[in-house]
Amino acid sequence: MSLNIIVLAKQVPDTRNVGKDAMKEDGTINRAALPAIFNPEDLNALEQALHLKDANPGSTITLLTMGLPRAAEIIREAIYRGADSGIVLTDRVLGGADTLATSYSLAQAVKKFGNYDIILGGRQAIDGDTAQVGPQIAEKLGIPQVTYAEEILDLKDGFVTVKRRLENGVETVKAPLPCVVTVNGSAADCRPRNAMRVQKYKFAVSPSEVAKLTDRQKEIVENRPYLQLQEWGAAFVDADPEQIGFAGSPTKVKSIENVVFTAKESRVLDDDDAAIEDLVKELIANHTIG
Amino acid sequence: MDKNNLIVYCEFEDGKVADVSLELLTKGRQLASKLGVKLEAIVIGDNLDKVEEQLFPYGVDRVYKVSDKRLYPYTTNPHAAVLINLFKEIEPQICLMGATCIGRDLGPRVSSCLHSGLTADCTSLEIGDHKDVKTGKEYTDLLYQIRPAFGGNIVATIVNPECRPQMATVREGVMKKEVFDAAHKGEVVDLDPSKYVSDEDFVVEIIDRHIEKSKINIKNSPIIVAGGYGVGSKENFDLLYDLANTLGAEVGASRAAVDAGFTEHARQIGQTGVTVRPKLYIACGISGQIQHIAGMQDSSIIISINNDPNAPINTIADYVITGNVEDVVPKLIKYYKKNSK
Numbered sequence: 001m002s003l004n005i006i007v008l009a010k011q012v013p014d015t016r017n018v019g020k021d022a023m024k025e026d027g028t029i030n031r032a033a034l035p036a037i038f039n040p041e042d043l044n045a046l047e048q049a050l051h052l053k054d055a056n057p058g059s060t061i062t063l064l065t066m067g068l069p070r071a072a073e074i075i076r077e078a079i080y081r082g083a084d085s086g087i088v089l090t091d092r093v094l095g096g097a098d099t100l101a102t103s104y105s106l107a108q109a110v111k112k113f114g115n116y117d118i119i120l121g122g123r124q125a126i127d128g129d130t131a132q133v134g135p136q137i138a139e140k141l142g143i144p145q146v147t148y149a150e151e152i153l154d155l156k157d158g159f160v161t162v163k164r165r166l167e168n169g170v171e172t173v174k175a176p177l178p179c180v181v182t183v184n185g186s187a188a189d190c191r192p193r194n195a196m197r198v199q200k201y202k203f204a205v206s207p208s209e210v211a212k213l214t215d216r217q218k219e220i221v222e223n224r225p226y227l228q229l230q231e232w233g234a235a236f237v238d239a240d241p242e243q244i245g246f247a248g249s250p251t252k253v254k255s256i257e258n259v260v261f262t263a264k265e266s267r268v269l270d271d272d273d274a275a276i277e278d279l280v281k282e283l284i285a286n287h288t289i290g
Numbered sequence: 291m292d293k294n295n296l297i298v299y300c301e302f303e304d305g306k307v308a309d310v311s312l313e314l315l316t317k318g319r320q321l322a323s324k325l326g327v328k329l330e331a332i333v334i335g336d337n338l339d340k341v342e343e344q345l346f347p348y349g350v351d352r353v354y355k356v357s358d359k360r361l362y363p364y365t366t367n368p369h370a371a372v373l374i375n376l377f378k379e380i381e382p383q384i385c386l387m388g389a390t391c392i393g394r395d396l397g398p399r400v401s402s403c404l405h406s407g408l409t410a411d412c413t414s415l416e417i418g419d420h421k422d423v424k425t426g427k428e429y430t431d432l433l434y435q436i437r438p439a440f441g442g443n444i445v446a447t448i449v450n451p452e453c454r455p456q457m458a459t460v461r462e463g464v465m466k467k468e469v470f471d472a473a474h475k476g477e478v479v480d481l482d483p484s485k486y487v488s489d490e491d492f493v494v495e496i497i498d499r500h501i502e503k504s505k506i507n508i509k510n511s512p513i514i515v516a517g518g519y520g521v522g523s524k525e526n527f528d529l530l531y532d533l534a535n536t537l538g539a540e541v542g543a544s545r546a547a548v549d550a551g552f553t554e555h556a557r558q559i560g561q562t563g564v565t566v567r568p569k570l571y572i573a574c575g576i577s578g579q580i581q582h583i584a585g586m587q588d589s590s591i592i593i594s595i596n597n598d599p600n601a602p603i604n605t606i607a608d609y610v611i612t613g614n615v616e617d618v619v620p621k622l623i624k625y626y627k628k629n630s631k
Contacts, residue, residue, distance in 0.1 A: 015443065099408070126441060127439075127440060129411060129562060130398075132394075132398035132410060139398070144366065144367060145395070145399065147391070161497065169501035170498075171363075172499070173494050174495045186555070250452065251408070251448050252422070252450070253448060254420055254434065254446075254449045255447045256446050256447075257445045259580045261583055262606070264605070264608060266594075266605070266610045267608065267609050268599075270613070281629050288591055
């Protein structure tokens, strides 16, 4: 059985390398100032999708991402690893969205996409760590959700069986298709790029990227539809202006503070035997240990 | 029924209300008193007899119970349906949940349906006023949902000015659990499950479930030996277990050490793990990313063992030992054994 698989992914600022200009004055993230990466758990989700495609030849994987036009970068990355195509949902009016407005926008794009069997995505994105968008999209589409997935064990007869990794154990659940499955970082790592695919798809571009190509490259893209990534706007997915972007977000950022910890006056010790024995004696004497 | 109260979704497993739920009731009691509203709790599951006895001491004024065989173990849609339908009736102004696998699965589903705002993983909750800079409209007594963002590099205060309920999740251990009044009594409301859940909600079937009581109890351990990426390997992590066994401590870890596969996720300390407040925290090879420090800074005494004298964690440590973990830890074991008793 061939499947229509949607993988939700996000291009995220690498929060491990955050500089001073990372935030704008209105409290939203200045994405342009940061190195952008493929959200790690979305790669785990992509691997589950590729696994399903391996088991169900003829299946297609479409990456759906919302963000700046440059998010086409992660679509290319996904295609190099085995995805078939991708859509960037990008529009100024979608900016400043909280998780609910984001979920609404993405759910509208899924509806526009139409026929799908399963939607996979990472559990959460490292820039927000909320884990809310997956379940909220499922709710907006009126379909079930399976969160914290570690492995898709089986997919047949209109049902998917999923192993979930919970705080204190594991659970295996069976859900009807279509549904949303969000995948944990503990799931299998994503396979690497395939060199043949990198060659074949290196000029896969979105409409806003075409301008940067040479005339020769433009011609190549024009003649090969598989190199044409899609770019969708809010109007194209019939998004209600009241439910998108900043205005459509019930939560508002009131204030942002940098984290500052109170420094203590530390005693600095050498690692020699005498110093450590003294420390241990002191901790025993004041009943911290022992 | 009176409306506009504060409600806590309580998780219930093996006849016990989860710690995180009791922690939220403790915080919820403070917030409800400040707002002058009732503190309500909802428990959904099976065999809920006398569950209220576990809840009343935390100052709960009203317990909603929804009991049905099919409501345990937890699945998303039936529990979401109960909350959605009940909230339409009782219109709570605030709803709190644990930032657990259940709360983080359930919260977004409910908030999406009710179009209310939800803030995940709050580290602090307060009541305060707000003025919208764009419209100039003023709001009183909103829930400030304070949470780290951006990998813990900033702390954001989030408000939901217009939508209700204001929803927030909080991780276990972030709030302190304290009995409000052991003699406190409230009201019990048994809800008819068939009025809140329909058969169509039971779409996802649990085929198999292995839940183990966690053997790891870092949250309540008075001494924690924690390792970071600087420990270097899974083998070196064994040294930390040796030290922990010697001191009667638990082993914790930073996110980097867990991501590197040195130890299991249940030991992770920090904003995306557990928050701890032990008497003694021994940080081994932990550089001290903000997200880690936020989860252990309230420890009474902090010892940092690091070969980098400028590791950020050293600024909040009481004792800094500049050296390699594999040299220092065996010495701590040796001299503890020599000097104890």
